Amino acid sequence: MKHAETHNWKDLITRYLNNQISRAELAEMLRKVENEEDLDALHEILSTEWNHEESQTDNSGIDWNAHYEAIINASPAFSSKKGLGRWTRWLLAACLLTIFSVGGYWTYSTYYNKQQKITATTQFDKQPGSNGGILILADGSKIQLDSMGNGTLAMQGNTKISNRQGRIIYNAFERGDEPQMFNTITTPRSKQFQLVLADGSGVWLNAASSVRFPTTFNNNERRVEITGEAYFEIAQQSKNGNPIPFIVSVNGVEIKVLGTHFNVNAYADEEVIKTTLLEGKVIVSKTNKQQVLQPGEQLQLDHNGNFTLLKDVDTDSEVAWKNGYFSFTNTDLFSVMRQISRWYDVDIVYEGKLPNRRFGGEISRNTNVSQVLKILEESKIHFRQEEHRIVVLP
DSSP, X not given: OOOOOOOOHHHHHHHHHTTOOOHHHHHHHHHHHHXXXXXXXXXXXXXXXXXXXXXXXXXXXXXHHHHHHHHHHHOHHHXXXXXXXXXXXXXXXXXXXXXXXXXXXXXOOHHHHHXXXXXXXXXXXXXXXXXXXXXXXXXXXEEEOXXXXXXXXXXXXXXXXXXXXXXXXXXXXXXXXXXXXXXXEEEOTTEEEEEEOXXXXXXXXXXXXXXXXESXXXXXXXXXXXXXXXXXXXXXXXXXXXXOOEEEEETTEEEEESSOEEEEXXXXXXXXXXXXXXXXXXXEEETTEEEEEOTTOEEEEETTOOEEEEOSOOHHHHTGGGGTEEEEEEEEHHHHHHHHHHHHTOEEEEOSOOOOOEEEEEEETTSOHHHHHHHHGGGSOEEEEOSSEEEEEO
């Protein structure tokens, strides 16, 4: 995670307009607004941007003054700040909803969602995804996890599998001589799940993902296989004073860790496999290539086997799905719609010549799909909801 920094108004607003602002920087911008820091510089910058965007109203079809008034009036927290100037209050509002249609930056916060519900009624509306999945035992039998109550689910050798408040926990009583037994947890579209492995490591599965793992680990290595997207918090283990490595295998790539927090995005329909490190250190390898990652770094591996190392990534954004948010940073329309497809279990169809739109901001994953589409439509993209699919229109 990036270290805390202090940014001036020009830096913050430039990053905001370019869809490059992080959650921490957005919070800093809000703090500076509320503390009324360096208002002369703020007013000069915002006045220029406001006049520019207002001059584009006829072309965009969006009434920016109406947006401003609606946001301010809908939120008592803003309307009560009588001492704030128009431009200052406008920035505070801009941080909560679309202001710049060209860049398409918006933030749909939990607070705003409570203050003003966006209603879009449709007979084909889809509820948000939820916790659930399928546990496949070593003998191939399956346990549906969506509605299981607390308690013991099964025994696998000397390992007890329990469900505790919506997560699966593996407890190995003692390591015997029997061969390793492997289990798999899969999450279909619209489901996510969490489990604790026998070594105490935590695994969070996003929608349309899976993890295959032994019910107990040996003393040499701890190895699991995944598809889709998963976040890991790895417990440290050692034998005779030597750390026992934890290895994640995905599509021919191996990620070797000791004790660390990291996220792996390896959906088959994405252009790259992304490994993002939050804490500790990992080694990513494929064939004869390898790369060591430090906290705040992300390694991208494309279909040709090329490595690309990114530094100072917004790690909060990369794991936002685990914390209940869609998070976009200069994200193209097709990538946005793939995430919606997985979480709401819908197919996506494109019609007509679509404009080149990129999106930035956050939307709660605990909202119906119609509300998400309503927010995206602020950037002049249109949608038609059908029974099991969403049609994207110019």
